[in-house]
Amino acid sequence: EAGVAQSPRYKIIEKRQSVAFWCNPISGHATLYWYQQILGQGPKLLIQFQNNGVVDDSQLPKDRFSAERLKGVDSTLKIQPAKLEDSAVYLCASSPRTGRGYTFGSGTRLTVV
Amino acid sequence: AQRVTQPEKLLSVFKGAPVELKCNYSYSGSPELFWYVQYSRQxxxxxxRHISRESIKGFTADLNKGETSFHLKKPFAQEEDSAMYYCALMGGGSNYKLTFGKGTLLTVNP
Structure with a gap:
């Protein structure tokens, strides 16, 4: 079974620039999650999709972060404009509808300079 | 609110020694508890997970609802156990959000 695919693996941008991350979940997984992991901390949920609808985006900084999941499959997470404190690893995960079988991608390491 | 606390950022033991990684949680209902591991560059x-009550790679964890703890234990640590360990909680309902602790870096010395 193919895992959760994410790209790019690394990204370095200057503050105030824009950036986008892409995630392809495991085939058939209805639920998709984006987590932010700042150095020295555990992952924190930014947004959760069930198919193409948003279930929870309470911790997403909506003034600069946006995410979409077109057709209930792939997802993109965008930051516009980026701040220094956005430097982190952005993890995508997917699970079947019941929440069992959570699988994480390798993540995208973002550095904002 | 859901909260997971891992009091030790770093834990260093010698090969063959017992290891215990501590995890305490705060949640008003009946949560599911998990341990996640991240090896270097993986x-x-x-x-x-506490529901399965299984032992993986020699590790076990027992959910103690009275003490709201879910400590991870292994009687004899191996060098390949060196990794970052995260305790995580999933609340009830249809929101399958995981709340993670800050993690404990385990180093097993030869």
Whole structure:
């Protein structure tokens, strides 16, 4: 079974620039999650999709972060404009509808300079 | 609110010694508890969950609802156990959000 695919693996941008991350979940997984992991901390949920609808985006900084999941499959997470404190690893995960079988991608390491 | 506390950022033991990674949680209902592990340069992966009550790679964890703890234990540590370990909680309902602790870096010395 193919895992959760994410790209790019690394990204370095200057503050105030824009950036986008892409995630392809495991085939058939209805639920998709984006987590932010700042150095020295555990992952924190930014947004959760069930198919193409948003279930929870309470911790997403909506003034600069946006995410979409077109057709209930792939997802993109965008930051516009980026701040220094956005430097982190952005993890995508997917699970079947019941929440069992959570699988994480390798993540995208973002550095904002 | 859901909260997971891992009091030790770093834990260093010698090969063959017992190891215990502590995890305490705060949640008003009946949560599911997990341990995730991240080896160097690898993705985060599930180690074990309290519901399955299984032992993975010699690790066990018992949910103690009275003390709201879910400590991870292994009687004899191996060098390949060196990794970052995260305790995580999933609340009830249809929101399958995981709340993670800050993690404990385990180093097993030869």
């Amino acid at each position: 993705r985060l992966q599930l180690l074990l």
